[in-house]
Amino acid sequence: MIRRLPQARSRGIPEATVARLPLYLRALTALTERGVTTVSSEDLAEAAGVNSAKLRKDLSHLGSYGTRGVGYDVEYLIYQISRELGLTQDxxxxxxxxxxxxxxxxxxxxxxxxxxxxxxxxxxxxxxxxxxxxxxxxxxxxxxxxxxxxxxxxxxxxxxxxxxxxxxxxxxxxxxxxxxxxxxxxxxxxxxxxxxxxxxxSIELQILAFHEQRKANREGGGPAMAEDWQQGASA
Amino acid sequence: MIRRLPQARSRGIPEATVARLPLYLRALTALTERGVTTVSSEDLAEAAGVNSAKLRKDLSHLGSYGTRGVGYDVEYLIYQISRELGLTQDxxxxxxxxxxxxxxxxxxxxxxxxxxxxxxxxxxxxxxxxxxxxxxxxxxxxxxxxxxxxxxxxxxxxxxxxxxxxxxxxxxxxxxxxxxxxxxxxxxxxxxxxxxxxxxxSIELQILAFHEQRKANREGGGPAMAEDWQQGASA
DNA sequence: CCTTGTGAAGCGATTCACAGCG
DNA sequence: CGCTGTGAATCGCTTCACAAGG
Structure with missing residues (x-):
């Protein structure tokens, strides 16, 4: 559905990482507004809702911007991610x-x-x-x-x-x-x-409905149509 | 960011497949409105913007609803996908x-x-x-x-x-x-x-900006800030 | 002969676990 | 000693290629 760009990975940043950078940026901005100047991968990951190994791997694709034993400088990381995403231009x-x-x-x-x-x-x-x-x-x-x-x-x-x-x-x-x-x-x-x-x-809602139906069926019964479920795929 | 459900794969339908079912449904609905009653995986895949092997694999997770040498019955497939997504209830x-x-x-x-x-x-x-x-x-x-x-x-x-x-x-x-x-x-x-x-x-726009910046830089120059690029990650 | 359904291979992303370094 | 950065293991999805079957 989304035609992949010829060199989407040019300088080697995976698509999945690119999709998370804005998330990190948002978390970092929130930290800065609370006066936090340094953050560990553990804490930033928590704020962004991902796990810390993934965060470190993601950031490692941009460069070595952290300090071992300390963490990441919030302002500096904001700048690096912004630059990478192209947000330093208008x-x-x-x-x-x-x-x-x-x-x-x-x-x-x-x-x-x-x-x-x-x-x-x-x-x-x-x-x-x-x-x-x-x-x-x-x-x-x-x-x-x-x-x-x-x-x-x-x-x-x-x-x-x-x-x-x-x-x-x-x-x-x-x-x-x-x-x-x-x-x-x-x-x-x-x-x-x-x-x-x-x-x-509408697609997002449909995905939620799928899971909601699952939950309802598991909890025993559910709102409706809980009958023809386990009967296999025979037409 | 999205907490995975305990048994998201309960009856074994991969998340990636679930996320595409609404797409197939939309394409099928459009076909039905044009009076098409049968469709091959090739044509349906094209209409949904995915490749046909993926489509067949996706549908195979729901059951064997196609006919070899012929294709899929549009109405029947609409019903099966709707049911799987939980759209037959309100x-x-x-x-x-x-x-x-x-x-x-x-x-x-x-x-x-x-x-x-x-x-x-x-x-x-x-x-x-x-x-x-x-x-x-x-x-x-x-x-x-x-x-x-x-x-x-x-x-x-x-x-x-x-x-x-x-x-x-x-x-x-x-x-x-x-x-x-x-x-x-x-x-x-x-x-x-x-x-x-x-x-x-805003995240979607940021992802687009990333790719747009890539393209601009590759085509030679770009709108602005094309200087400090190839200089490595040294602070 | 045509198209589905699917093992198997391939590939990218995630996670683990620890070496490296401040 | 703590936390980053990363090779290695793992996982899940995609793609290939073909056997199965109308």
Whole structure:
């Protein structure tokens, strides 16, 4: 679903590690705000919700930034992780589709806090174009290519209905964008070199439902349909 | 970050497979709407954005629902996957925190479409309590335990600010909830047997930024800070 | 002959356990 | 002595390649 980048492991950082670095960054930021200047792998791992061996292995991919017998310098580690993730530069993000979700994203503080700047909002609905949301003017989708280029947008968030997503995707790629965060419940097809991440709220709920059902069945009975379970796979 | 359930693999379905079943379900639903009644692993895999060997292995964990030389019956497979995911029953979901995101989630059609029913909305802000959103009355957080029990809520979505999330989490667990979808940017600590999944919008962007930076550096130059790269990890 | 279902090989990530170093 | 950094063992998922079967 996510087309792997040609050299995702270029300098040798595993994808799984990259996905956890933001977690460490968040934990470190929280520590700094509490005035903590040094932290052990044990404590940082606890704060980030992972185990300490994994944390140390992850950090070892960035370099040897700890001090044996002591731990890690919080500020320094924040800087190194930020640099590795590319958060020391400013990223212009555009959000396409200003429905409920797009609006929520535009107003979401977590974006701005880490080098991300919402630089443009687009919609195709004339009733929405021209609205001011989070200090931005909603522009018509016709302006997509022009505005993306003019404002140097490098990451696009797709928050459109499912049936518009692929079309928007094609257009932003044609405009030079190679990083897309997709909230629409469709599989986007993209050429090599374009990175797509997806968030599907309904999928997360379905995974929870699976486990919830498991738990209910184990505890004896459950809410419903506990009958045809152990009868094998015969059609 | 996600505490593994004791018997996540009970009847032997790998987590990775569970996470893809909703994807297959979506692809199958789309096929059915186009009138397709039978599909090969090759075609279904393509529609779901995975490779066909993986799809066949995944489905084989549910049973032998295909016909060699022919493929899978679309309707039948939809039923089997739905049943496995627990979507043949009705799940009452509560959303805590009716800010921009909570509102968007309450109005999100994808929830309702698959056995999920938003049964309650909570907020602590008196200015929001009493509002009608998506046909529901927003209730005060004080009613959390009562309403959860009365309406049989089994899945809770936390869409509160970060500093309220743990407290809400503790309360819903005390009320008997064991499945939580967390949008707040904090690591929730929960007892064994409680399943937490998290969605962090800012983390997804950070992962994209990492790859984007890689691409920019490889293509020669990039937007900024292309200097101190190849100089090793010396502090 | 076509497509499923699956042993077996391959691969990446996690975990263990301890050597190395401040 | 304590904590980091890491080779080695392990685990689980993916992919291959083909036997089984309509």
């Amino acid at each position: 990223w212009a993000v555009a959000i396409v589709g200003v429905g409920n979700l797009g609006r929520a994203l535009a107003n979401y503080g977590g974006f701005v806090s880490r080098g991300f700047r919402v630089a443009a909002l687009f919609d195709s609905d004339p009733g929405v174009v021209g609205d001011h949301i989070a200090g931005l003017n909603v522009e018509h989708i016709d302006e997509l290519e022009t505005v993306i280029k003019r404002r140097g947008v490098s990451i696009v968030v797709i928050a459109t209905p499912a049936d518009a997503a692929q079309q928007v995707c094609d257009r932003v790629i044609a405009a030079g964008v190679t990083s897309i965060l997709n909230f629409a419940p469709v599989v986007l097809s993209v050429p090599d070199g374009v990175d797509v991440r997806k968030v599907d709220l | 799940w009452a979901v509560a959303i805590v925190g009716v800010g921009n995101l909570g509102r968007a989630l309450a109005n999100y059609g994808g929830f309702v479409s698959r056995g999920f029913r938003v049964a309650a909305l909570f907020d602590s802000d008196p200015g929001v309590v009493g509002d009608h959103i998506a046909g529901l009355n927003v209730e005060h957080i004080d009613e959390l335990e009562t309403v959860i029990k009365r309406r049989g809520v089994s899945i809770v979505v936390i869409a509160t600010p970060a500093d309220a999330a743990q407290q809400v989490c503790d309360r819903v667990i005390a009320a008997g909830v064991t499945s939580i979808l967390n949008f707040a940017p904090v690591v929730l600590s929960v007892p064994d047997g409680v399943d937490v999944r998290k969605v962090d919008l």
